[in-house]
Amino acid sequence: MPLPQPSDYKAITTALLKRAAAAGLPTSGSFELTSRCNLACRMCYIRHEANDAAVRERELSAAEWVRLAEQGAAAGMLFLLLTGGEVFLRPDFLDLYLPLTQLGLNLCVFTNGTLVTPALAQALGQRPPNRTEITLYGASPETYGRVTGHPEAFAQAIRGLDLLREAGLTLAVKATLTRRNVHDLEAIRELAHARDLPLKTGWLLTCRPDGAPSEVYEDRLSPEEVLALEQTDEPTRKQWQGAREKKLPPPPEGMVCMAGKTTFAVNPRGEMSPCADLTQPAVKPLEIGFAAAWDQVRAYVLTVPPTPACRECDVAAYCNSCPAHQLLETGSMTTPDPYRCAIAHLRREAFTVA
Amino acid sequence: MRLKNGFVVREIAGEHIVVPVGERVVDFNGLMTLNATARVLWEKLETDQTEADLVEALTSQFEVSEDTAGADVKAFVSLLGEKGLLDATPAAQ
Numbered sequence: 491m492p493l494p495q496p497s498d499y500k501a502i503t504t505a506l507l508k509r510a511a512a513a514g515l516p517t518s519g520s521f522e523l524t525s526r527c528n529l530a531c532r533m534c535y536i537r538h539e540a541n542d543a544a545v546r547e548r549e550l551s552a553a554e555w556v557r558l559a560e561q562g563a564a565a566g567m568l569f570l571l572l573t574g575g576e577v578f579l580r581p582d583f584l585d586l587y588l589p590l591t592q593l594g595l596n597l598c599v600f601t602n603g604t605l606v607t608p609a610l611a612q613a614l615g616q617r618p619p620n621r622t623e624i625t626l627y628g629a630s631p632e633t634y635g636r637v638t639g640h641p642e643a644f645a646q647a648i649r650g651l652d653l654l655r656e657a658g659l660t661l662a663v664k665a666t667l668t669r670r671n672v673h674d675l676e677a678i679r680e681l682a683h684a685r686d687l688p689l690k691t692g693w694l695l696t697c698r699p700d701g702a703p704s705e706v707y708e709d710r711l712s713p714e715e716v717l718a719l720e721q722t723d724e725p726t727r728k729q730w731q732g733a734r735e736k737k738l739p740p741p742p743e744g745m746v747c748m749a750g751k752t753t754f755a756v757n758p759r760g761e762m763s764p765c766a767d768l769t770q771p772a773v774k775p776l777e778i779g780f781a782a783a784w785d786q787v788r789a790y791v792l793t794v795p796p797t798p799a800c801r802e803c804d805v806a807a808y809c810n811s812c813p814a815h816q817l818l819e820t821g822s823m824t825t826p827d828p829y830r831c832a833i834a835h836l837r838r839e840a841f842t843v844a
Numbered sequence: 845m846r847l848k849n850g851f852v853v854r855e856i857a858g859e860h861i862v863v864p865v866g867e868r869v870v871d872f873n874g875l876m877t878l879n880a881t882a883r884v885l886w887e888k889l890e891t892d893q894t895e896a897d898l899v900e901a902l903t904s905q906f907e908v909s910e911d912t913a914g915a916d917v918k919a920f921v922s923l924l925g926e927k928g929l930l931d932a933t934p935a936a937q
Binding site for chain 1 (some may be wrong): 850852854856857858859861865866867869870873874875877
């Protein structure tokens with residue numbers, strides 16, 4: 491009689507998300523607790539000033555977030571990400587977080603690490619998130635100054651990282667790479683390696699969904715710079731070398747990811763959308779009920795049309811564009827994103843295995 | 845023996861998933877799926893059980909010999925013990 495064998499975590503979660511998507515369940519959510527941040531990254535897609543009172547006033551309260559999480563769990567939510575902005579800017583973070591640890595959720599927290607105190611680390615250590623990811627923006631005060639406007643934040647981030655590590659949290663380091671810090675990648679890798687922590691890197695940046703200005707177009711890597719970086723990163727190289735095998739889904743599907751099928755995002759004002767890059771349909775679960783809001787998000791993604799040009803494109807297998815990015819880059823969900831198009835063409839040249 | 849406190853079983857899309865909560869995440873940070881057999885054993889182990897109790901639970905609910913049930917119980921208990929999910933001390937009456 492078969493018994494469960496230990497399976498790897500990724501295999502369980504991948505299979506579960508597929509089943510949940512087929513069943514239309516909202517298994518994986520992200521709560522943007524605030525858009526405010528104590529750093530001022532030039533390329534950020536969300537930030538407002540840390541002391542912006544008008545923005546702060548529109549944020550959900552801790553009790554509202556807990557209520558939303560309870561409703562989400564009742565509807566099938568298992569994975570919950572707490573992100574921002576900078577989540578630890580909220581003085582009520584523990585009032586919000588600790589009740590969530592009793593709901594049977596797999597919790598992940600994203601932070602820049604700069605506001606971690608010994609008391610906070612200790613509290614988190616006693617009831618830890620399943621995963622905490624700290625984003626580093628460089629490996630020196632100079633680089634932090636160039637990217638975030640706060641050179642002192644480098645030491646603060648490392649101190650925060652080390653406090654959380656000493657408190658026993660399961661951690662990963664992330665690096666968001668731009669032209670202003672990509673030269674620090676090896677040093678960031680060494681920082682993570684010295685602490686025996688995994689490193690995740692990201693460099694495909696886009697503009698703010700709310701339409702406010704950022705320096706992303708100046709600072710993000712050019713398509714050529716993206717390829718130079720991808721060719722030095724083994725997992726990325728392997729991913730694109732196997733790209734010829736990738737099959738696109740049949741039409742008329744426009745949204746090919748899990749957004750609105752089993753994943754969702756809630757912004758600081760309590761508005762739900764399929765993902766953080768989409769500002770629609772922005773339904774309010776705390777007003778209309780979680781199930782009704784999720785139904786509207788699911789219905790919305792079914793209305794997203796495919797991009798005709800992409801269906802005919804001969805480098806589609808090397809592209810990771812999506813309607814959300816296309817909307818942000820071009821103003822239309824069905825117009826190809828020139829930035830990602832250029833990257834896809836360069837990938838095919840670089841990674842095609844003869 | 846019985847399960848340690850601090851686990852909930854979530855049913856999602858037909859899967860039964862063991863999730864550690866609160867302080868339990870400190871020593872078990874992961875997820876475990878339970879098939880039909882494991883669900884029966886897990887539910888029993890929420891209170892104090894002997895291996896014989898667990899064997900009896902399987903043989904009464906499934907068409908399986910005592911020997912097979914016994915082997916399965918030993919394997920399951922061993923797995924739970926290895927992952928640190930079991931409290932071997934009998935619960936106070």
